[in-house]
Amino acid sequence: MLIRKLKKDERPPMTLLLLADPSRSLIEDYIKSGECFLAEAAGQVIGVYVLLSTKPKTVELVNLAVDEHFQGKGLGKHLVNDAIRVAKAMGYRRFEVATGNSSLGPLALYQKCGFRIIEVEHDYFVKHYSEVIIENGMRCMDRVWLSLEL
């Protein structure tokens, strides 16, 4: 498996990116200003992550997704650890990520990679998304921020 940067003239893997973020327009925005990395195996894109510089010395993991056929095999953790390595190499000091209160998998994954919960924005998903999001039998309502000092 190879992890590489999306080339300037290459189309982003929209189907994969939409697994992590239902907003196509938001994805198109952050793909333009961020750095997109692809995980490839046998010429097929099986994972993606996107880094976006947000504040001085701070980078955010704005998208992380693994193809459904390849989930649960350690690739998500491998990509988060690769993103941490890349962020450090780019000189960032703080790494942030946000997810939903009902996203139990990502909440476990980020904490297993060293991130700590720093803030909860109550009702973020109620206010900003028109559709009701249900995951793991729970309504996704609150945005949970996690961070890692690099």
Ligand SMILES: CC(C)(COP(=O)(O)OP(=O)(O)OC[C@H]1O[C@@H](n2cnc3c(N)ncnc32)[C@H](O)[C@@H]1OP(=O)(O)O)[C@@H](O)C(=O)NCCC(=O)NCCS
């Ligand atoms: C989230 C996602 C990237 C994880 O990728 P993955 O390849 O399936 O993850 P991994 O196999 O590397 O597993 C990650 C870790 O989280 C743990 N984990 C996952 N779900 C868990 C749960 N419900 N409870 C506890 N631990 C859980 C796994 O056990 C694993 O830890 P381990 O290595 O110590 O066993 C993938 O499921 C995905 O693309 N989901 C859709 C998009 C998405 O939700 N993106 C995140 C947006 S914030």
